Amino acid sequence: MSESISSELSMQAKILSRSMGVKLIVVCALALVMCIPAFFVEGLVQERTQRAGQVLHEISGYVGGQQSFLGPTLAVPFTVKNKDWHGVYLVFPTKASGATKTTAEERRRSLFKVPVFRADLNFDGTFDLTGVPAAAPQGAELDWNRAEVVIGVSDARGAQSDATLTMDGKTMVLVPSGVSDSMSFSGAQDQRLRLSLLGTPVAARPGMQFSVSTQLRFSGAQRIAVLAYGKTTQLKVEGDWPSPGFDGGFLPVNRSISPHGFTAEWSVPFIARGVRAEGPADSINGLDETSLGVSFIEVTDPYQSVDRSLKYVLLFLGLVFLSYFVFEVTTGKQVHAAQYVLVGIAQIIFYLLLLSLAERLGFDFGFLIAGAATVLLLSLNAAWIFASRVQAARALVVFSLLYGLIYMLLRLEDNALLVGAIASFMAVSAAMYFTRRIDWFSSLPISQGANRSA
Numbered sequence: 001m002s003e004s005i006s007s008e009l010s011m012q013a014k015i016l017s018r019s020m021g022v023k024l025i026v027v028c029a030l031a032l033v034m035c036i037p038a039f040f041v042e043g044l045v046q047e048r049t050q051r052a053g054q055v056l057h058e059i060s061g062y063v064g065g066q067q068s069f070l071g072p073t074l075a076v077p078f079t080v081k082n083k084d085w086h087g088v089y090l091v092f093p094t095k096a097s098g099a100t101k102t103t104a105e106e107r108r109r110s111l112f113k114v115p116v117f118r119a120d121l122n123f124d125g126t127f128d129l130t131g132v133p134a135a136a137p138q139g140a141e142l143d144w145n146r147a148e149v150v151i152g153v154s155d156a157r158g159a160q161s162d163a164t165l166t167m168d169g170k171t172m173v174l175v176p177s178g179v180s181d182s183m184s185f186s187g188a189q190d191q192r193l194r195l196s197l198l199g200t201p202v203a204a205r206p207g208m209q210f211s212v213s214t215q216l217r218f219s220g221a222q223r224i225a226v227l228a229y230g231k232t233t234q235l236k237v238e239g240d241w242p243s244p245g246f247d248g249g250f251l252p253v254n255r256s257i258s259p260h261g262f263t264a265e266w267s268v269p270f271i272a273r274g275v276r277a278e279g280p281a282d283s284i285n286g287l288d289e290t291s292l293g294v295s296f297i298e299v300t301d302p303y304q305s306v307d308r309s310l311k312y313v314l315l316f317l318g319l320v321f322l323s324y325f326v327f328e329v330t331t332g333k334q335v336h337a338a339q340y341v342l343v344g345i346a347q348i349i350f351y352l353l354l355l356s357l358a359e360r361l362g363f364d365f366g367f368l369i370a371g372a373a374t375v376l377l378l379s380l381n382a383a384w385i386f387a388s389r390v391q392a393a394r395a396l397v398v399f400s401l402l403y404g405l406i407y408m409l410l411r412l413e414d415n416a417l418l419v420g421a422i423a424s425f426m427a428v429s430a431a432m433y434f435t436r437r438i439d440w441f442s443s444l445p446i447s448q449g450a451n452r453s454a
Contacts, residue, residue: 034344064158093125096230152195
């Protein structure tokens, strides 16, 4: 009789052990299946990102958008009579220096924010026309009587006041240039370079030397850039935006950033500029690669942060399911597949909470609230499933650490892969340790584990 009972218990233990092996495979499969709803959440994130882009485009249309500026440049119309060819010959300053001061703020429309700026710009240029023209087309005749000093701006709608030019103590207002129709940008390597030219006539002649200074006030959104318009160019930009990004063809040689603003200085020598000092109008096309840019960056872009968090959804779901599986193994109480599905749904809803809260409160506070609510729910769920407050406390600790890990991964950026790989390795190692006594084929560790837990 006792041998029969022992044999029956042994057989039940074997069946239970084998069922736990199958259960692990099922749990892994469920983790993969629950990634499918995450793609729909990612689609929602993309939709909100597109809506934010539309708002950016609309607001930029009112303030001027991303602005690029060309400092004072001499433009002289020319004609090649034997070819019936008309064009504009450009002469850049031998020395150029500029100073730009920006004030920035956030414009809102509904939940969406766009950084806009107002900039006061001063551009100086010293011209030496000795030897000009040295790169004119063969047979070209320059019309010096129609020479102009021009400046360029990517969107003239952002003008906040008249642009002025000072030469020989005389101040003149710059107006839409008369030479702009003869200038072609069709050969631009970067199609973003589209400039509206403002200018004023000057009495320039070959061999002449003179200096000019221009003053502008423009608004824009997201980014401001100045082209290296001189053979040698010095530029200083300062502003009150606490998180600038520096981009373009050259980075600042000096910069300082504080919570109250930034200061940046560029120095571009002629040999680094890569654009000749004078030539036909198409020579301006290479200048876009010399832009000295400042971007007004949103450090806590909620959509970018949520999208990055979705990249770890499989890791996230896998670790949560693995935690529940370890709880199941160590307590000896089985968890139904439907309960794993509910846990997965809670994880997906976490991302929806995160997205909706991050739009209103920022990513950090949104993650804190959504994460705390989800951790609390998962811990209570563990208490309900395993009928144990001790198990609920364990779940609270484990899931708090897990959500803390995910947040750290999102903030580490460059080291996220390394930390994520190490954390995954440690999680699998822990699972191996807690299930070390299970013979997945024929032993009795489940019953023993259950007895020890009891």
